[in-house]
Amino acid sequence: PDNKALSFCHSCGHFFCKDCLQEGIEFYYCKKESCQQQLQEEKLQKAENSIITNKKSITNQYKFMEKIFILGIIGSILLFIGVFTPIVSIPIMGNINYFNNGKGDGVIILAISILSFILVLFKKYKGLLYTGFGSLAVLIFTFVNFQIKMNEITSQMNSELADNPFKELANTAISSIQLQWGWALLVIGSILIITSSKLKNEKFI
Incomplete structure (x- = not known):
């Protein structure tokens, strides 16, 4: 409580300090189970988008x-x-x-x-x-x-x-x-x- 808030959790919207937040690909997430699940979904979505982009790049190159x-x-x-x-x-x-x-x-x-x-x-x-x-x-x-x-x-x-x-x-x-x-x-x-x-x-x- 005494620590200064760094940012808010993208999932629940509450503000947290640096130690209570985990940085995702684009947003911060707190350590609650539901918020951590959304963090994993964000990473998965990013990976899928990267695969799609790579496929398009390979297709265009071909x-x-x-x-x-x-x-x-x-x-x-x-x-x-x-x-x-x-x-x-x-x-x-x-x-x-x-x-x-x-x-x-x-x-x-x-x-x-x-x-x-x-x-x-x-x-x-x-x-x-x-x-x-x-x-x-x-x-x-x-x-x-x-x-x-x-x-x-x-x-x-x-x-x-x-x-x-x-x-x-x-x-x-x-x-x-x-x-x-x-x-x-x-x-x-x-x-x-x-x-x-x-x-x-x-x-x-």
């Missing part, structure tokens, strides 16, 4: 990892398919794909796509950052190289056919050379592979 896996798989497949789709159309010759019968840079992209697929299967997402940027680097190199060659051909044609009546016909043929939809698959595939790796790294840093 779903997130599943999305990363799917992104990596789709990216690898798109990159693989893109190698065999038309990237340039040339008059008379028709469409040319990136593989070009094993002579083009598409061979490198093909190898990268297979490697990326294997990395995803084994969940080695960090490696996808290298394969993704590697494939983009090869694509950029090919694109820039293509533009340089086109400019060289155009300049050469204008120089050699300056007074030739077939100059316009040659220019028309050159202007008919067009990039094709295969580029879209290749670029999207590379971006998805990079995204898969970045999401994994950012989520679990």
Whole structure:
């Protein structure tokens, strides 16, 4: 009775000193049997809530990892398919794909796509950052190289056919050379592979 009251019991509402109270997870409880029972119920409820929260966290993590896996798989497949789709159309010759019968840079992209697929299967997402940027680097190199060659051909044609009546016909043929939809698959595939790796790294840093 002489001790100063610390707080009140959350169950019965009476004030008690420090020695007569037991601290729960959120509230104080006195040492009466009924109040102690409520203390145990509070602890049990807290434990149940913690289990539910952990289950939700694990479920969300699993779903997130599943999305990363799917992104990596789709990216690898798109990159693989893109190698065999038309990237340039040339008059008379028709469409040319990136593989070009094993002579083009598409061979490198093909190898990268297979490697990326294997990395995803084994969940080695960090490696996808290298394969993704590697494939983009090869694509950029090919694109820039293509533009340089086109400019060289155009300049050469204008120089050699300056007074030739077939100059316009040659220019028309050159202007008919067009990039094709295969580029879209290749670029999207590379971006998805990079995204898969970045999401994994950012989520679990």
